[in-house]
Amino acid sequence: MSNGSGTGPCGACKFLRRKCVKGCIFAPYFDSEQGMAHFAAVHKVFGASNASKLLLTIPPNKRLETVVTLCYEALARVRDPVYGCVGHIFSLQQQAVTLQAELAYVQARISTLQHHHHHLPMPPPTPSQANVAAACCSNLSSSVCTTMDPLIDITDLRNVLDQQLDNSM
Numbered sequence: 001m002s003n004g005s006g007t008g009p010c011g012a013c014k015f016l017r018r019k020c021v022k023g024c025i026f027a028p029y030f031d032s033e034q035g036m037a038h039f040a041a042v043h044k045v046f047g048a049s050n051a052s053k054l055l056l057t058i059p060p061n062k063r064l065e066t067v068v069t070l071c072y073e074a075l076a077r078v079r080d081p082v083y084g085c086v087g088h089i090f091s092l093q094q095q096a097v098t099l100q101a102e103l104a105y106v107q108a109r110i111s112t113l114q115h116h117h118h119h120l121p122m123p124p125p126t127p128s129q130a131n132v133a134a135a136c137c138s139n140l141s142s143s144v145c146t147t148m149d150p151l152i153d154i155t156d157l158r159n160v161l162d163q164q165l166d167n168s169m
Helices: 011-016 033-045 048-056 060-079 085-115 129-137 142-147 157-166
Strands: none
Touching: 011 033, 033 048, 033 060, 048 060, 060 085
């Protein structure tokens, strides 16, 4: 950050190839090392002028949060131009659905093993992973849900649990 301290231009001014003046709006938030890469994304998505105007309208005590949000949204939009950070949210929701289905399956298998061990009748089957995922996906955009691959594959876990169940019988 320049600002008269002689440490060189901030990441934003370095990216824009301009002199970093004292009072540069970007200097406190975009250091000369990593700030250049973050500012490049902000500049590509929002533009330097728009980012500068936005920061000037924000109270100084809220600017850091604003810059973090701008960087997050810009980096997400660069990675996924169609959905941006919303795509990441959908991905996390899909991961939550998969983990809930995995948890339900494991709980059902444990219950089955416990009932089998005590020679009690087996409980009724629980909803399958597909039913749980379908119910949750109905709340999401179908085009997003169908294009995302599940982040966690529980096939191996199911195989191990099924093998343990078969061995215990």
